[in-house]
Amino acid sequence: QSVLTQPPSASGTPGQRVTISCSGSSSNIGSNTVNWYQQLPGTAPKLLIYSNNQRPSGVPDRFSGSKSGTSASLAISGLQSEDEADYYCAAWDDSLKRVFGGGTKLTVL
Amino acid sequence: QVQLQQWGAGLLKPSETLSLTCAVYGGSFSGYYWSWIRQPPGKGLEWIGEINHSGSTNYNPSLKSRVTISVDTSKNQFSLNLSSVTAADTAVYYCASEYSSSSGLENWFDPWGQGTLVSVSS
Numbered sequence: 001q002s003v004l005t006q007p008p009s010a011s012g013t014p015g016q017r018v019t020i021s022c023s024g025s026s027s028n029i030g031s032n033t034v035n036w037y038q039q040l041p042g043t044a045p046k047l048l049i050y051s052n053n054q055r056p057s058g059v060p061d062r063f064s065g066s067k068s069g070t071s072a073s074l075a076i077s078g079l080q081s082e083d084e085a086d087y088y089c090a091a092w093d094d095s096l097k098r099v100f101g102g103g104t105k106l107t108v109l
Numbered sequence: 110q111v112q113l114q115q116w117g118a119g120l121l122k123p124s125e126t127l128s129l130t131c132a133v134y135g136g137s138f139s140g141y142y143w144s145w146i147r148q149p150p151g152k153g154l155e156w157i158g159e160i161n162h163s164g165s166t167n168y169n170p171s172l173k174s175r176v177t178i179s180v181d182t183s184k185n186q187f188s189l190n191l192s193s194v195t196a197a198d199t200a201v202y203y204c205a206s207e208y209s210s211s212s213g214l215e216n217w218f219d220p221w222g223q224g225t226l227v228s229v230s231s
Contacts (some may be wrong), residue, residue, distance in 0.1 A: 032214060033151075033214060035218070037216040037218070044224050045203070045221055046219075046221070047217055047218065047220075050208075051215045057217065088153065097169055098156040098171075098207075098216070098218075103154070104155045
């Protein structure tokens, strides 16, 4: 069981806006920043969002992140077929441990 | 542009020791933490532990008794040893670079190695 809680699945049609939630506690999301990773099938995870809402160079602005209290969200607007992947949230936990969510499988219908 | 390349044995028997190595190319080796993360088949990600260029380590408390992470600064490499493996340790193992801000409040993994599937079976 993962420390951070994500819905196991999400879906949308091309062009739609989809959000993925990530719920934690005061010892992780509540007191530290949140990162998001995208894992395309058969590949290593790739940094998608860091420090709650920052995009690395090369990540389209269709992807955005936010955080409020002990929860965070990833939003994908203008959904495209190539966005079909697993998405993981992550944060530092005050127990000096890095923790991840269980992952959300995004399906583009 | 930092790149990570990892290697190690892919098939182990129960009670053996898992050993993986990750080489860092194209960037500074000092000033970062270097982590190991694993992903059981069809499941989520689990952080194993990390090391910096000075050899300072942090481990996941759930694995700490079996994990050793070491560094070879002369080769820009770091390694993972996980002892007494069982079938529950079957996973894809990734190495990753961890950026940490000066405040220590912002940390993220980027980039990641290509992953190594390690299977434990008798």
